[in-house]
Amino acid sequence: MSDxxxxxxxxxxxxxxxxxxxxxxxxxxxxxxxxxFEVQPGETLGIVGESGCxxxxxxxTLAGIHRPSGGEIVFEGEPIGAxxxxxxxxxxxxxxxxxxxxxxxxxxxxxxxxSLEEPLIVHTDLAAADRDARLRxxxxxxxxPETHLDLYPHELSGGQQRRVGLARILTLHPxxxxxxxxxxxxxxxxxxxxxxxxxxxxQAFSLTYxxxxxxxxxxxxxxxxVAVMYLGRIVEIAPTEELFRAPRHPxxxxxxxxxxxxxxxxxTDTFALEGEPPDPARLPAGCRFRPRCAFAIPACAETDxxxxxxxxxxxxxxAEELVS
Amino acid sequence: xxxxxxxxxxxxxLRVSFATERGTAKVLDGVxxxxxxGEIMGLVGESGCxxxxxxxSxxxxLPSNARHEAGTIRFRNxxxxxxxxSKVDRDIRGRLITFIPQDPFGxxxxxFPVGKQIMEVMKWKSPRREPGAWGGIGGFFAPYPRHxxxxxxxxxxxxxxxxxxxxxxxxxxxxxxxxxxxxxxxxMIALALMPQPDLVIADExxxxxxxxIQAQILKLLKQLxxxxxxxxxxxxxxxxxxxxxxxxxxxxxxxxEVETAPVDDFFRRPSxxxxxxxxxxxxxxxxxxxxxxxxxxxxxxxxSGCRFHPRCAYATSxxxxxxxDISDVGAEHQVRCYHPATGALVA
Numbered sequence: 001m002s003d004x005x006x007x008x009x010x011x012x013x014x015x016x017x018x019x020x021x022x023x024x025x026x027x028x029x030x031x032x033x034x035x036x037f038e039v040q041p042g043e044t045l046g047i048v049g050e051s052g053c054x055x056x057x058x059x060x061t062l063a064g065i066h067r068p069s070g071g072e073i074v075f076e077g078e079p080i081g082a083x084x085x086x087x088x089x090x091x092x093x094x095x096x097x098x099x100x101x102x103x104x105x106x107x108x109x110x111x112x113x114x115s116l117e118e119p120l121i122v123h124t125d126l127a128a129a130d131r132d133a134r135l136r137x138x139x140x141x142x143x144x145p146e147t148h149l150d151l152y153p154h155e156l157s158g159g160q161q162r163r164v165g166l167a168r169i170l171t172l173h174p175x176x177x178x179x180x181x182x183x184x185x186x187x188x189x190x191x192x193x194x195x196x197x198x199x200x201x202x203q204a205f206s207l208t209y210x211x212x213x214x215x216x217x218x219x220x221x222x223x224x225x226v227a228v229m230y231l232g233r234i235v236e237i238a239p240t241e242e243l244f245r246a247p248r249h250p251x252x253x254x255x256x257x258x259x260x261x262x263x264x265x266x267x268t269d270t271f272a273l274e275g276e277p278p279d280p281a282r283l284p285a286g287c288r289f290r291p292r293c294a295f296a297i298p299a300c301a302e303t304d305x306x307x308x309x310x311x312x313x314x315x316x317x318x319a320e321e322l323v324s
Numbered sequence: 325x326x327x328x329x330x331x332x333x334x335x336x337x338l339r340v341s342f343a344t345e346r347g348t349a350k351v352l353d354g355v356x357x358x359x360x361x362g363e364i365m366g367l368v369g370e371s372g373c374x375x376x377x378x379x380x381s382x383x384x385x386l387p388s389n390a391r392h393e394a395g396t397i398r399f400r401n402x403x404x405x406x407x408x409x410s411k412v413d414r415d416i417r418g419r420l421i422t423f424i425p426q427d428p429f430g431x432x433x434x435x436f437p438v439g440k441q442i443m444e445v446m447k448w449k450s451p452r453r454e455p456g457a458w459g460g461i462g463g464f465f466a467p468y469p470r471h472x473x474x475x476x477x478x479x480x481x482x483x484x485x486x487x488x489x490x491x492x493x494x495x496x497x498x499x500x501x502x503x504x505x506x507x508x509x510x511x512m513i514a515l516a517l518m519p520q521p522d523l524v525i526a527d528e529x530x531x532x533x534x535x536x537i538q539a540q541i542l543k544l545l546k547q548l549x550x551x552x553x554x555x556x557x558x559x560x561x562x563x564x565x566x567x568x569x570x571x572x573x574x575x576x577x578x579x580x581e582v583e584t585a586p587v588d589d590f591f592r593r594p595s596x597x598x599x600x601x602x603x604x605x606x607x608x609x610x611x612x613x614x615x616x617x618x619x620x621x622x623x624x625x626x627x628s629g630c631r632f633h634p635r636c637a638y639a640t641s642x643x644x645x646x647x648x649d650i651s652d653v654g655a656e657h658q659v660r661c662y663h664p665a666t667g668a669l670v671a
Binding site for chain 1 (some may be wrong): 542546607613
């Protein structure tokens with residue numbers, strides 16, 4: 001890792017107040033708790049974890065939809081965590097967020113042309129003719145015919161809506177794109193098409209992706225490095241193949257053991273992890289995974305382990321012993 | 325073909341269409357399916373292929389714009405479509421054939437404790453209820469004798485313990501939102517098994533769950549079905565899930581069933597071109613992604629013959645003229661294609 005990272009996140013936190021029936025604050029939900037990592041230019045970093053682990057909060061905090069409760073985000077050498085929403089506008093064209101369901105994030109009463117043009121009107125000074133030229137070229141690159149400009153969202157299929165959602169982001173020529181669950185709700189054959197498109201666009205626009213997903217097989221296919229989150233923390237981060245080959249954190253191990261593997265062993269015969277993640281507003285003391293962990297020792301209840309290791313880091317006291 | 329008598333449920337040439345604004349959508353086009361006692365049958369396909377419509381046809385809960393055009397659904401010795409509606413309502417649906425929905429939250433009434441809702445089901449569908457017992461005027465005066473209520477409650481608690489709901493007695497008094505998604509799906513499984521059915525129809529029961537919870541639920545469902553000898557019709561769009569839980573798999577495409585095979589044979593030697601392409605489009609390390617060109621056809625004006633032919637690389641004029649008959653390509657491995665693939669897929 002010789003280049004300067006395009007994005008550096010240091011101790012990023014985002015807390016949400018938990019309110020009781022009278023609207024008074026009765027606790028804190030730590031959706032993101034001191035998360036640190038770096039992303040290199042041109043890389044795809046995968047963020048995986050189960051629902052409620054904070055992966056979407058991470059994406060939204062990076063995109064400026066949530067303001068961080070603590071920590072810093074450095075994007076292209078510039079600290080952006082504490083910027084006001086108005087100042088963030090200057091960063092927005094370079095750092096874009098792709099919504100989970102583009103069908104719902106398109107205005108049903110706007111034609112595709114109007115939806116695609118809006119970011120250009122907001123963020124650039126281009127003349128109408130230049131805007132039109134850019135729309136047409138982007139549309140071509142995401143594989144949609146120009147005639148689709150005059151259609152409305154309901155006239156497109158799910159896969160096509162996703163292409164429009166992507167085109168809308170790419171019109172601004174961003175450097176960094178946060179993809180939040182980009183394939184959830186798609187059929188496998190459509191998913192294959194969309195994933196291929198992501199790759200082609202990454203080449204064409206030299207994009208850096210933050211790829212948030214709960215689908216580990218898709219992440220394995222798409223990402224250079226993967227970070228595993230559990231209850232607001234990164235518990236393990238490593239190059240993709242190494243993570244899948246030799247996971248160190250017990251949670252990563254169970255997560256990998258839960259993926260059905262066609263033609264291989266059956267998870268229903270072997271899967272052992274019991275219980276469900278605890279309420280993030282009432283975290284257990286010490287390591288957060290301890291109550292469900294088969295390898296927990298008394299020391300796990302006392303210390304909250306930090307990430308240890310260089311390229312392959314895990315937040316587990318027994319990480320070295322447990323390497324298989 | 326096997327002797328017709330060894331199946332619990334047999335769907336034969338079922339045609340169902342829906343009246344829509346754009347015309348008549350031919351959603352099921354001569355579908356055949358059979359489920360044997362104690363077998364977990366997977367019904368896989370992409371969205372819009374008709375798997376939910378097929379499941380709903382068997383349950384007899386199609387929406388009012390649906391029309392049954394041809395075919396039979398034989399369950400044990402009765403044709404479900406020919407039986408009087410009241411008989412199906414009272415003694416079959418919810419009693420001998422039960423249902424596990426995709427979204428367990430939407431299926432509980434949020435205002436009542438789950439125990440009350442469980443007992444409501446047991447009042448009508450308990451195995452201890454006499455078949456054909458008088459239901460009163462609209463069910464309003466229906467008796468629920470105390471001895472049966474007590475026995476039903478015991479059985480319900482026992483079932484909650486079986487599906488590993490902690491503190492079953494307390495759980496009876498909790499409201500649905502006090503359970504997590506995985507626990508609600510456990511409650512749904514319990515509810516589906518309480519009437520001691522012969523067949524459970526599970527419509528994408530793990531789609532809304534995380535992978536670790538999905539693995540737990542699949543394990544539980546498989547174990548309970550096998551222990552009790554209950555047949556399951558398991559619809560899913562996820563091939564991995566189908567591999568995990570099913571004994572046999574049927575693939576549907578645009579309202580037609582295209583291939584049926586035992587699960588291992590299905591994944592090792594897929595035979596229909598659609599099945600082959602579908603399996604190839606799964607993300608797999610060390611293999612390039614391959615998409616299926618084209619799009620799923622609109623069911624208002626479906627292609628003639630085999631509905632996959634416009635997207636199929638092997639299609640000939642015969643494919644568009646007439647839908648292929650069922651042919652055997654292996655032990656219990658049937659395919660409806662004029663040009664079945666024979667090469668093995670590297671899974």
